[in-house]
Amino acid sequence: MMMRVYLTDVDHFAEMNEIYNAYFEEQGLKEAPAARTTVYVGLPKGLLIEIDALAVLG
Helix, strand or coil: CEEEEEECCHHHHHHHHHHHHHHHHHCCCCCCCCEEEEECCCCCCCCCEEEEEECCCC
């Protein structure tokens, strides 16, 4: 699994990381998948975060 997280503000990193980890814990995983996080100021107006995920099933 590959996860990429794009933030518009580095100050949102801690909150995003907390929510990200809690989500995967609720799904029954002991650890959230590693994610590459980038502060990216080019997101469309009004967006604070974008997450890109790629998973292979089977």
